[in-house]
Amino acid sequence: MERSILHSDMNCFYASVEMLHHPELGEKPLAVGGDPEARHGIVLTANYPAKRRGVKTGMALWQARQACPEVIFVPPRMDLYLRFSRLAHEIYADYTDLQEAFGIDESWLDVSACIDSVRDPLTIAQEISERIKHELGLTVSIGVSWNKIFAKFGSDYRKPDAITQITRDNYKKIVWSAPAADLLYVGRATKRKLAAIGINTIGDIATCNPKILCAHFGKIGYILHTFANGRDETPVCPENTVSPIKSIGNSTTTPRDLVNNDDVRMVIYLLAESVASRLRDQHFAGSLIGISVRDNGLFSFTRQKKIPMPTNISDEIARYAMQLFAANYQWEKPIRSVGVRVGDLVADEYWYQTDLFVDPKMREKQLKVDVAVDSLRRRFGHDIILRGQMYFDRVLSGLDARAEDHMVHPHSYFERGNQLGKEVFYE
């Protein structure tokens, strides 16, 4: 029997939760973003009135103010958003045990078991949408389809407060005419490479000979072809949804093999900087540090360790990661790929609860340095400021670890090892 899958996406989530709690602001442009007083930080989410005026996620606050002088900045309250996320999961749980969070505000639901003569998937989507509006005061856009990829596509297709069903009858018309970049996991770099071989729409991917895609992209080429044809069979994985984002990590295949600790240190620092920066953007700190390493043969391993207090400081993350590496690798072979991950996340407002043996002033300084580096890089690009050690080998350190090609999503689609054989995602 065909599956019935919904993908539910809460619209402008952080901003909508804030709008609900600030009825006095009405429909004024609002953006949730880090510490406006300290004049740093970025827009995490903007509401529609702000978006219409040009405010975008990821913008520095001063840029947002330039685009829309009346914008009202609200500091993020992660604990509040996590509670609303959990309330949404509770509503979903009334319909299925098979729900899978994708970030804090999106979920896949396999509702196949509730389909009967009275309720079709569309009715269930309508019911969920109504309940979220009534019970949480938020809107969702929901995609309905027979596979996760098209369900996700449907939730992005029309928003806010909309339901889009992608069926066997309409997918060629709706999905195939959309730009290639609208397909899950076609990032900016992949989009560029696709365009270079004349592939611009999802339909182009679907109808292209998969061997050609494979020749250009490796196994991911096959996966994209499968996705574009609606043949994704990946199940909706039930899981603990209390804290939807479990960890943030990056991994990369290096431009050349790594042959000694100095090489590895360079890559680990690059990855740690990008992971720390993403943690800070999302206002998280974590107390579980993990690494993944693959050599140029078949050997790979992951190790993790619990650290005394949550961190989002790049130097701390890098040091722990390096310790883990040094304690666990004997250099039998050169290394091809490295990943760094931070888990056990908490809202970063708690991070300063220091213990007896750590100098809080030193940590504060390190954090200030990181934040200053973030803001320089945001304005002038990644390479505007680099650690001295990066100059040992600019080919190796030239990787922009924040570039999306290396990015492991907060909650990777391939996290549990996907069913399609791609092995480069480590998280």
Place this chain on the structure above:
Amino acid sequence: MTVRRGYKVYVDVGAEFSDEGELVPKYLIWEDGTRYEIDRIVKHERCASRKAGGAGILYVCRVRGQDIRLFYEENYRWFVEAKTL
């Protein structure tokens, strides 16, 4: 202690747990210090208040012949959705 933010008035509430584990508000102290007995719960349901700004469990309470909207917010505080500013 009552705190008012627009239409949202946080109030002190006296509540009981029934033998079935249900939370039942019995009285509330309004901002002027008056204690109001809750005569009856007309209905309760999960609900958001766009007027006061928040979400939780709404108790529509009969108090001195009138219905008031009392919320047990998701942060475990009680507020009344005021009728006027």
